[in-house]
């Protein structure tokens with residue numbers, strides 16, 4: 033594996049081994065929780081808190097070839113989201129999720145494990161911390177490198193795919209009264225009235241990173257997603273028609289997932305001069321109903 037030369041010391045609760053497609057991944061099996069993180073995209077594909085069920089959804093058709101983005105888990109969208117604020121950036125969601133990251137350190141922490149990843153590309157130095165335990169805590173920071181140059185808009189999203197028992201039965205609270213851009217209809221300035229229920233294709237950028245709770249009666253649990261310095265929460269489900277158009281998502285899988293993404297995107301993009309940084313995080317916790 034290309035990571036061999038820089039492999040950090042690993043605690044005994046972790047292993048760096050080839051995963052699906054032979055791709056290098058960090059396996060974590062700590063007393064407080066287990067997880068799997070591919071170096072391609074520093075992409076977390078699984079997290080299960082101790083004694084619980086898997087919280088993160090990864091498609092059974094996900095491609096693990098070290099080139100394509102992985103469908104599911106937590107893709108890191110950076111340094112732009114979608115086509116970016118200018119609308120013409122490629123690849124979609126930036127290069128973070130399709131780049132090989134360096135694993136810098138892995139440490140035991142209060143029953144869990146913290147792994148640190150770095151990536152430097154195109155004038156951006158990214159640092160990503162994954163704290164695996166009874167909660168999952170993800171922190172990303174992006175710094176413009178170099179000493180001179182104009183400000184540029186930077187966006188980021190922790191594009192978390194949550195595993196749900198039945199997406200049509202979940203209720204999402206914490207967004208009431210918040211305005212959002214509806215990317216399905218193209219309408220901005222919509223207002224969330226009451227709890228959110230998923231009844232069709234959903235693609236919304238909310239102007240809030242406050243904690244959101246997903247109540248999932250089929251799995252008998254609630255999942256709380258709390259943004260940290262997140263200006264936005266993106267909620268996405270492709271529904272059946274959208275799933276049919278995605279070759280890396282099985283037709284029935286839209287019913288077992290809901291993306292709830294802590295983000296800094298669109299109107300909230302941060303203009304960074306060289307030397308300036310953007311930080312963003314998410315904390316995910318599960319409770320029985």
Ligand SMILES: O=P(O)(O)OC[C@H]1O[C@H](O)[C@H](O)[C@@H](O)[C@@H]1O
Pocket residue numbers: 101114124125215235236266267268291
């Ligand atoms: O298919 P992807 O490039 O992974 O994007 C999946 C989705 O990501 C976000 O949630 C966007 O808001 C959606 O518009 C997009 O369809």
